Amino acid sequence: xxxxxxxxxxxVAASNDKADMPLLWFLREDLRLKGTKFACGIGQCGACTxxxxxxxxxxxxxxxxxxxxxxxxxxxxxxxDERQLHPVQQAWIEVDVPQCxxxxxxxxxSAVALLERTPNPTDADIDAAMTNICRCGTYVRIxxxxxxxxxxxxxxxx
Amino acid sequence: MxxxxxxxxxxxxxxxxxSVSAAGALLVTIPLPPRSLSAATRAAEASTWCVYLTLHPxxxxxxxxxxxxxxxxxxxxxxxxLADEMDLDWSLLTITWDEPVLMRKNGKGELDSRYGQVSxxxxxxxxxxxxxxxxxxxxxxxxLVEEAAARWRMSPDSLIAQDSFVIDPAGDxxxxxxxxxAKAARRRVRPEQIKLKQRSEYRIMGKDAVSADIRDIxxxxxxxxxxxxxxxxxxxxxxxxxxxxxxxASYNREAVLAMPGVRHVIEMPRKIEDHWPGGDAQVLAAGIxxxxxxxxxxxxxxxxxxxxxxxxxSDDSAQQIQEFRRLVAGDGVANKLIDRGDVDAAFATxxxxxxxxxxxxxxxxxxxxxxxxxxxxxxxxxxxxxGHQVPHWxxxxxxxxxxxxxxxxxxxxxxxxxxxGRRGDLDYVREAVTLSYRIKQPVKVxxxxxxxxxxxxxxxxxxxxxxxxxxxxRIVGWQHRQAQTRxxxxxxxxxxxxxxxxxxxxxxxxxxNIPCGPWRAPTILQWAFATExxxxxxxxxxxxxxxxxxxxxLQPYREYPIENxxxxxxxxxxxxxxxxxxxxxxxxxxxxxxxxxxxxxxxxTFGSYAACVLEVSVSEDNELKLLHAWxxxxxxxxxxxxxxxxxxxxxxxxxLNAALFNDARVSEGRVVNDNFGSLRWIRLREAPLSxxxxxxxxxxxxxxxxxxxxxxxxxxxANAIFAACGKRVRxxxxxxSFRI
Ligand code: FES
Ligand code: FES
Numbered sequence: 092x093x094x095x096x097x098x099x100x101x102x103v104a105a106s107n108d109k110a111d112m113p114l115l116w117f118l119r120e121d122l123r124l125k126g127t128k129f130a131c132g133i134g135q136c137g138a139c140t141x142x143x144x145x146x147x148x149x150x151x152x153x154x155x156x157x158x159x160x161x162x163x164x165x166x167x168x169x170x171x172d173e174r175q176l177h178p179v180q181q182a183w184i185e186v187d188v189p190q191c192x193x194x195x196x197x198x199x200x201s202a203v204a205l206l207e208r209t210p211n212p213t214d215a216d217i218d219a220a221m222t223n224i225c226r227c228g229t230y231v232r233i234x235x236x237x238x239x240x241x242x243x244x245x246x247x248x249x
Numbered sequence: 250m251x252x253x254x255x256x257x258x259x260x261x262x263x264x265x266x267x268s269v270s271a272a273g274a275l276l277v278t279i280p281l282p283p284r285s286l287s288a289a290t291r292a293a294e295a296s297t298w299c300v301y302l303t304l305h306p307x308x309x310x311x312x313x314x315x316x317x318x319x320x321x322x323x324x325x326x327x328x329x330x331l332a333d334e335m336d337l338d339w340s341l342l343t344i345t346w347d348e349p350v351l352m353r354k355n356g357k358g359e360l361d362s363r364y365g366q367v368s369x370x371x372x373x374x375x376x377x378x379x380x381x382x383x384x385x386x387x388x389x390x391x392x393l394v395e396e397a398a399a400r401w402r403m404s405p406d407s408l409i410a411q412d413s414f415v416i417d418p419a420g421d422x423x424x425x426x427x428x429x430x431a432k433a434a435r436r437r438v439r440p441e442q443i444k445l446k447q448r449s450e451y452r453i454m455g456k457d458a459v460s461a462d463i464r465d466i467x468x469x470x471x472x473x474x475x476x477x478x479x480x481x482x483x484x485x486x487x488x489x490x491x492x493x494x495x496x497x498a499s500y501n502r503e504a505v506l507a508m509p510g511v512r513h514v515i516e517m518p519r520k521i522e523d524h525w526p527g528g529d530a531q532v533l534a535a536g537i538x539x540x541x542x543x544x545x546x547x548x549x550x551x552x553x554x555x556x557x558x559x560x561x562x563s564d565d566s567a568q569q570i571q572e573f574r575r576l577v578a579g580d581g582v583a584n585k586l587i588d589r590g591d592v593d594a595a596f597a598t599x600x601x602x603x604x605x606x607x608x609x610x611x612x613x614x615x616x617x618x619x620x621x622x623x624x625x626x627x628x629x630x631x632x633x634x635x636g637h638q639v640p641h642w643x644x645x646x647x648x649x650x651x652x653x654x655x656x657x658x659x660x661x662x663x664x665x666x667x668x669x670g671r672r673g674d675l676d677y678v679r680e681a682v683t684l685s686y687r688i689k690q691p692v693k694v695x696x697x698x699x700x701x702x703x704x705x706x707x708x709x710x711x712x713x714x715x716x717x718x719x720x721x722x723r724i725v726g727w728q729h730r731q732a733q734t735r736x737x738x739x740x741x742x743x744x745x746x747x748x749x750x751x752x753x754x755x756x757x758x759x760x761x762n763i764p765c766g767p768w769r770a771p772t773i774l775q776w777a778f779a780t781e782x783x784x785x786x787x788x789x790x791x792x793x794x795x796x797x798x799x800x801x802x803l804q805p806y807r808e809y810p811i812e813n814x815x816x817x818x819x820x821x822x823x824x825x826x827x828x829x830x831x832x833x834x835x836x837x838x839x840x841x842x843x844x845x846x847x848x849x850x851x852x853x854t855f856g857s858y859a860a861c862v863l864e865v866s867v868s869e870d871n872e873l874k875l876l877h878a879w880x881x882x883x884x885x886x887x888x889x890x891x892x893x894x895x896x897x898x899x900x901x902x903x904x905l906n907a908a909l910f911n912d913a914r915v916s917e918g919r920v921v922n923d924n925f926g927s928l929r930w931i932r933l934r935e936a937p938l939s940x941x942x943x944x945x946x947x948x949x950x951x952x953x954x955x956x957x958x959x960x961x962x963x964x965x966x967a968n969a970i971f972a973a974c975g976k977r978v979r980x981x982x983x984x985x986s987f988r989i
Contacts, residue, residue: 116545125476126469128666130617131698135925138617166469180467187459187891190899191320192466193617193666199467218934224925226617226667227320228902230936232895 096158098122099168110156114148115139117155118165126166126196130224137223140197141165147204147220166196169203178247179203182240190227197223202237211241301348302331302389308413308427309341313348316378317369317638318462319668320899321955322892325461327378329888333453334386334446335393337426338413344461346472349659350640360645360655368639370673370767373815375888375951376856387443395442396433397424405442411452448886457891462664474636474663475621475695482623482691483512484544485684486551489536491703492561492918493762494519496535500556505539508553510546513688514539517680524706526736526771530764533676534704538684544695562762562918566611566710569761573712573732576757577606583730583755587741590751595726599718603786607715607779609963609981611734612708612768613913613928618666619701624681625691630657632691633682636665638673646675651686670767674706702923706766707913709734713779722791724749724802729779732757733772735765740776740960743853747809748802748821763915769900770854770956774907774963781850781964782979785971795968796832796849800825815855823883823947827851827860830881830943835862844868845876846972850964856952857884858945861901863937863965867974873987875905875966878937882957885949894942896954901940904962906931909989912982935989 094105098118105117115132118124118141127150130138134152141150142164170176176184179202189195198221205212205220212220217237225233301313312331316323328344331337351363362368390410397415398405401422409416414423448455465472490496502514520533535558539550576583596602622635624647631647637660644658665672681694696704711733718726727749731738733756741754788798806822828851835847844866851860864876880897887893910929914921922928967978970987978986 112545120544123478125471125473128618129475130619130666131925133698133924133926136617136930170468176467183467184459184463187463187895189320189460189463189466190322190895191617191665191667192462193473195466196469214938221933224617224930224932226615226903226930228899228906228931228936229895230902230931230933231898231938231940233933234938 094155094159096160097162099164105155107156110154112155114141114150114153114155114158114163118150124165124167128193128196130193135224136194137197137201138194140200140223142200142204145204145207147201164200166200169199177203178243179206179236179240182236182243185239186232186236188229188232188236190229194223194225194227198225198233202233202240205237206241206244210244212237302385304426304430306427306430308338308425309343310337310413310426311343311345313345316374317640317662317665319369319636319638319665319672321369321374321896322460322889323369323374325458325892326375326888327382328461329453329458330379330382331386333451334383335390336410336412336452339453339458341413347661347663349661352641352644352656352660354656360641360648362641368641369668370638370670373855373953375953379951383445384443387445388438391438391443392433392436393426393429395436395438396429400424454888455886455890458889459891472664473618473666474623474634475618475666477623477634477663477693479623479625479634479691479693482625482693483540483542483688484547485538485540485681485692485694486544486547486697487517487536487538487680487694487700488551488554488556489517489534489700489704490519490558490561492558493531493564493764494521494918495558495561497537498557498559500537500554505550505553508546508550510542511550512540512542514550515684515687517683524764525767526709526765528735530706530735531762532674532764533679538680540684540688540692564762564915564918566763566913566915569734569759569763570608570610570710570712573710573757573759574606574608576732577712577714577730581757583757585753585755586737587746587752587754589746589753592726592728592751592753595751596716596718596728599720599725601719601790602716603719603783603790604714604716605783605786605979607713607775607782607979609711609775609778610911611710611763611913611915612907612911613702613705614667614669614671614768615698615702615928615930616665616667616669616671619698620672620677620696621694622677622681623691623693624678624685626651626653626682626685626689629653630659631682632659632661633678634661634663635678635681636663636668636672637678638665638668638670642673642675643678646678647682650679650682669769670771671706673767676704698925699923702913702928703920705913705920706764707734708768708771709736709765711772711775713775715779715783717783717787718751719787719791722793724787726751728753728755730755732759733775734759734761734763736772738772738776740773740852740854742811742813743776743819744803744821744824745780746811747819762918769903770959773852773854773956773960774904777850777852777960778908778963778967778981781852781961782967785848785964785968786977789971796828796837799828799849799851816853819853823858823945824851824853824860826945826947827858827881827883830945831860831862831879834879834881834941834943835864837862844973846969846974848965848967848969848972850961850968852957852960854957854960857882857954857957859883859897859957859961861961861965863962863969865966865969865973867970867976867987871988873970873989875935875937878940878965879942880940880958881943881945882954883945883947883949884954884957885947885951887944887946888951890944893944893954897942897958898940900954900956900958901962902931902936904959905936905966907959908963908966908981909935909984910982929984
């Protein structure tokens with residue numbers, strides 16, 4: 092038996108003896124995809140956020156076995172190509188959100204998931220969805236960038 | 250990396266060393282004398298600072314940014330200074346990564362960075378590099394202009410430089426820097442021909458720039474030490490004694506060695522030594538390292554160790570706070586740190602005396618990126634890859650542990666996922682170096698969040714009793730009497746010193762095993778919490794508006810000389826201007842609805858001035874909400890307003906987190922809340938919705954912005970809560986007193 096899922100639109104298989112390994116460590120150590128970050132390991136901070144079937148999950152507390160059949164997206168797979176960044180990434184650049192940058196992969200993916208569900212989020216929607224810790228305190232810019240991304244996405248849809 | 254071909258003897262008549270690379274690019278190294286040294290030392294150390302800049306024939310440029318980056322934006326700010334002075338086209342500049350830090354030994358054989366101050370700390374990077382970067386830029390510009398002038402047979406003074414071209418305005422022609430570079434490299438420029446720009450001539454500085462690394466960050470590129478791979482490196486995690494000073498009692502050595510992938514199980518010795526802010530502290534805990542083929546295997550091995558420990562201390566942070574309360578409340582004799590004027594007489598003749606006690610717990614650092622370090626110790630050379638605020642200390646540590654000459658140590662300093670003062674410590678470096686030295690193989694050590702908080706060097710806990718005397722609504726006497734875990738109040742020379750002439754600061758000695766260390770604006774948030782809360786209490790007691798009271802208090806506006814490592818003067822008018830600007834943004838005079846209030850606070854920190862106004866609401870059922878904030882900073886010339894605003898926003902939020910939540914608790918010698926589950930940390934929904942920032946142009950030279958935005962936050966919050974609901978909070982963590 093193997094664990095099979097798609098990662099950034101490519102199929103991935105892992106042997107079953109890794110069933111209990113958190114997805115975070117499989118990504119970082121086995122696949123050497125370092126964009127997903129470790130910061131607490133207990134599902135509290137969101138630095139390790141990835142998208143599982145479009146939903147934000149904390150990969151440090153997701154067993155590899157539980158990814159069976161899922162579509163996982165990490166920060167590396169968000170932009171379809173180098174020149175065409177995702178609107179959320181573009182908004183992050185426009186607002187110049189990051190300071191140290193360590194939490195930002197997780198913040199960006201959380202914002203992507205929020206905007207998929209709620210294309211025009213209110214402040215209350217942003218409060219509820221953006222629960223990741225930023226140690227540098229970039230929250231004011233995160234809020235601005237989520238709104239800027241909503242505008243960009245709307246412009247693309249029109 | 251650029252070839253480190255630096256001439257050690259410097260021709261005093263020319264600044265510049267330049268050479269042509271194989272690809273025809275100009276490589277410029279500019280040795281300049283270090284700042285703030287005596288003339289004699291200056292001459293001896295004249296070759297100690299360089300910029301590595303490469304100009305390519307296609308007119309693109311590459312710069313090796315010399316200053317460490319931990320989110321304080323020096324990788325953007327430093328290059329802006331240089332690029333502006335040399336009239337470089339900013340869009341053609343790439344700032345390179347992962348260059349080994351170049352080092353030298355001074356006359357006494359001590360290691361130092363070869364290029365001035367590449368280390369980061371104390372909000373000093375801009376000040377340390379301002380003169381050098383400008384000199385370097387102006388020198389290169391002159392070389393290029395002289396080369397163009399020679400080609401066109403014109404006087405260099407009739408040409409101008411702009412956006413990576415030298416232009417002949419009369420002849421309507423131009424040549425790119427890239428074309429000029431190779432030949433310009435052979436030019437020697439006289440110091441008297443180097444002219445720094447006037448501020449009005451700046452084209453890059455003074456305008457908003459985004460982070461040099463923004464694209465890499467939003468694409469999740471592996472920029473941090475924790476992302477680094479190294480050939481043949483084994484992975485290590487370390488189980489450390491949870492209680493301070495504890496030793497190993499027992500652990501399952503054989504069982505762990507038998508686990509798949511585990512290669513070594515190694516005992517790590519405890520180490521106690523003198524540590525800032527003074528006194529012996531445990532700098533390395535006793536531990537058991539599990540070294541394995543993979544990080545996952547090492548982590549599994551660690552779990553299976555089932556280590557037991559003995560002889561830990563019984564330090565208890567809550568008991569220590571009680572002891573501090575007892576000390577400051579009693580009339581025991583304390584150490585007088587400052588005693589000016591006649592404090593006792595001022596109190597004896599006052600109209601009104603307020604006497605209040607303010608408290609703060611231990612603050613943890615919790616840098617977002619857990620510590621990590623790769624060490625590859627060979628027989629007579631070594632490589633260390635890590636994020637560290639002071640890279641030459643890393644090389645010095647290798648020298649201390651292994652005896653390898655520090656100049657044979659390659660230190661690659663990675664982008665840091667936060668530093669906040671904690672990445673100036675060497676514990677994680679020592680561990681990796683010790684292990685690699687021992688097993689003769691490259692090793693990467695990785696910490697967990699629990700490791701980080703358990704082994705933190707905290708910002709000291711403190712109890713501060715402030716007595717202030719009012720006469721005719723003027724403050725005539727001030728006494729600050731305090732006890733704190735370790736060290737002393739770093740801001741005691743700042744206001745209210747000088748503005749209040751009868752001024753005393755005294756402190757009780759404390760004996761604690763709890764280690765402390767530099768924490769973003771060390772001990773200054775507590776100082777502002779006590780001072781600015783008391784100012785507010787005085788204003789209300791005198792029936793004055795808190796803003797008007799402060800502005801009146803700081804009169805006459807003037808500069809005072811002070812004795813402080815980071816500043817030689819402090820100006821009451823610059824502080825007042827910050828209060829006024831923040832209040833103006835906040836529309837201070839506009840009445841707020843019931844249950845909503847504004848609080849103001851300010852603080853001078855290491856050369857810069859910052860003030861904040863915060864709006865909060867407190868509901869009938871005690872729910873606290875932070876609504877909006879407005880800040881003003883005077884950090885002299887604003888090189889990159891965008892990043893100054895960013896630091897104001899983030900620093901203020903960090904200060905709010907400290908005041909609301911940051912509360913590391915020690916019991917039986919061990920930290921009991923060692924991850925974000927038990928140590929609460931501010932999140933987006935608790936932060937203010939908006940923070941607006943005014944940057945004050947006072948005409949002074951640039952000073953730092955990494956720390957100054959933080960200290961006013963605690964007092965601004967306490968003062969806003971009072972304005973909103975009439976409740977005075979004098980104890981952090983403030984979240985203990987409200988629902989938030
Ligand atoms: S590392 Fe997964 S939530 Fe913090
Ligand atoms: S940018 Fe540093 S932790 Fe968020």
